[in-house]
Amino acid sequence: MAAHRLSVCAWIYGDAPLERTLARIAAAGYDGVEIPGEPDAFDPRNVRRALANAGLAPVGLTASCAVPATRRDLAHPDPAVRADAAGYLTACLRFAAEIGAPLTQMLPSGETRLAPIATRAEEWAWSVAGMQGAAREAERLEVKISIEPLNRYEAYLVTNVDEALAYVDTVDSPWVGMTLDLFHAHLEEPDIRQAILKAAPRLLHVHVADTNRRGLGHGHLDVAACAHALDTIGYRGSIVLEVMPPGPDPFRSIKDARSAEILDGYLRESRAVWRACWESLRRFPAA
Secondary structure (H helix, E strand, C coil): CCCCEEEEEHHHHCCCCHHHHHHHHHHCCCCEEEEECCHHHCCHHHHHHHHHHHCCEEEEEECCCECCCCCCCCCCCCHHHHHHHHHHHHHHHHHHHHHCCCEEEECCCCECCCCCCCCHHHHHHHHHHHHHHHHHHHHHHCCEEEECCCCCCCCCCCCCHHHHHHHHHHHCCCCEEEEEEHHHHHHHCCCHHHHHHHHHHHEEEEEECCCCCCCCCCCCCCHHHHHHHHHHCCCCCEEEECCCCCCCCCCCCCCCCCHHHHHHHHHHHHHHHHHHHHHHHHHCCCC
16 A cells, blocks of 8 residues: 655645644644745755654645736746746755755646736746746756646636646656645546546645545545545655635635634544545555
């Protein structure tokens, strides 16, 4: 049976000090963490120290490509904006290498931009070219890039597994693969289990949340079917919880004074749900 590391995206705890967030994640029983992709906000030495103190392994960086708040848009018609996005990705790769993370995520186009500014074909080509350039740095640093399809309400260029596979195949680098986020997948994929099977050759990373983006067991995601599919393909990457408490603003996790405590509960509950599904596969292995 494939081994994987249960992890959590640190960004869900908002602006809390990283040390405090890592302590909460470790206390909930996880052994890995995805660090926010903000190289300018952290000293790698301090991050390494905090990770060691918490007993957590860095499993990757979470890209932050919201536009127009940032210029991190590889598909933008303005070459200067694309250069900024490529520079951001390169900085993330170097930060990941410094803290020992095996990959950094990146979005093919700016998050919250829902339509092309030029043509889709032009923006696809610009994005692919930028990713190919970053892939050379990824190879030099031995840190992979994992592109993540987001649902149609958050992005437009790559929103499902088929588009992600086409994008990665066009980039054509062994250092570029894909993340499958089960929350986004439930909105875009006709069959999440089949999406996992289809993604297998390029799958580097998996995000999990229930269908309402709360903890596992709070929505209607078929967690057992997802676990079975990942076991079937022999997935050995991380399972990374990326959840949010209820409330307005889907791009802001900490909404009030109770949010962090709610997240703590989601982490404990989700770990129990996932472990139960995974343990059942040991008793009844995938064919």
